[in-house]
Amino acid sequence: MGATGPVGPARALPPHLTLLYRGPLASCDYDCPYCPFAKRRDRPETLRADRAALERFTDWVADGEREHPGTRISVLFTPWGEGLVRSWYRAAMVRLSRLPHVERVAVQTNLSGRVEWLADCDLGSAALWTTYHPGQVAHERFLAKARRLAELGVRFSVGVVGEPDHLAAARRMRAALPGEVYLWVNAAEGRTYTDDEAAAWQELDPHFHYSRHPHASRGLPCRTGDSVLSVDGDGNVRRCHFVDTPLGNLYDGSFLRRTGPRACPLTSCDCHIGYVHLESLDLYDVFRGGVVERVPVEWARTHPSTEPSPSQR
Numbered sequence: 001m002g003a004t005g006p007v008g009p010a011r012a013l014p015p016h017l018t019l020l021y022r023g024p025l026a027s028c029d030y031d032c033p034y035c036p037f038a039k040r041r042d043r044p045e046t047l048r049a050d051r052a053a054l055e056r057f058t059d060w061v062a063d064g065e066r067e068h069p070g071t072r073i074s075v076l077f078t079p080w081g082e083g084l085v086r087s088w089y090r091a092a093m094v095r096l097s098r099l100p101h102v103e104r105v106a107v108q109t110n111l112s113g114r115v116e117w118l119a120d121c122d123l124g125s126a127a128l129w130t131t132y133h134p135g136q137v138a139h140e141r142f143l144a145k146a147r148r149l150a151e152l153g154v155r156f157s158v159g160v161v162g163e164p165d166h167l168a169a170a171r172r173m174r175a176a177l178p179g180e181v182y183l184w185v186n187a188a189e190g191r192t193y194t195d196d197e198a199a200a201w202q203e204l205d206p207h208f209h210y211s212r213h214p215h216a217s218r219g220l221p222c223r224t225g226d227s228v229l230s231v232d233g234d235g236n237v238r239r240c241h242f243v244d245t246p247l248g249n250l251y252d253g254s255f256l257r258r259t260g261p262r263a264c265p266l267t268s269c270d271c272h273i274g275y276v277h278l279e280s281l282d283l284y285d286v287f288r289g290g291v292v293e294r295v296p297v298e299w300a301r302t303h304p305s306t307e308p309s310p311s312q313r
Helices: 044-062 087-097 116-120 141-152 165-177 194-204 208-212
Strands: 016-022 072-077 101-108 128-129 154-162 184-188 228-232 235-242 243-249
Touching: 016 044, 044 087, 072 087, 087 101, 087 116, 087 128, 116 141, 128 141, 141 154, 141 165, 154 165, 165 184, 165 194, 184 194, 184 208, 194 208
Parallel strands: 016 072, 016 228, 072 101, 101 128, 128 154, 154 184
Antiparallel strands: 228 235, 235 243
């Protein structure tokens, strides 16, 4: 499908650009019943294609200081599968974290892989969005890795899906985690919570109410398509992961003719990586300096390594 929508003159990138990258990788080492990619294995050719695509994307970001002077970039890797068990995702995190124009580079991960490689990152810009999956990993094993991240000075959040049988495990994890680590809760897809059920999760995550219900979004201003863009493995740019209309391609610059402020075309938005950018929710104030890694500013203030980055203060 070709790019559609209004075409104007190529515009400069905004002072701060957030890129959500998702390549071909879809394999995962976990078997979560609520995930369609559980225990999926990618063929060798898919893994090779994913590595090449990620390296191409990383090169583009690295060239940004020269090609787009004055623009600072944040990157969130959102693979369908588990990226950090693959060497090329670790290498991309290390490389991007050390670039002066990269404000933040983060990845969504189940934390199943080793963590010592993070010592090679610039920890002023590298961060992790981690998810604890009870039933897939022992409490002690996940907690040990989370504590090691804290020892290393890594900026990270921990999350859990709000399934009823996860509540006791989530409470136990919250009690054991360092106090400066934010534990978030995602509402289970398709689940309706009673007020009592929601209150139990709200005790663990004071921002759970944002996840509990989908947010009406049609016609409302959203940063996606302007200062936030989604990029796939071929370099196709869309306003976000949930709007399929292409804006152009990252590598030939064609996307620059179709970006700009615009309203959301969808009826509602029910995923944090989407609705966090809705201007009507003011979540940039809640997560100031920690939007891509999902760290609220009140947690950031308790830990020196989580101070907000300059452009999001």
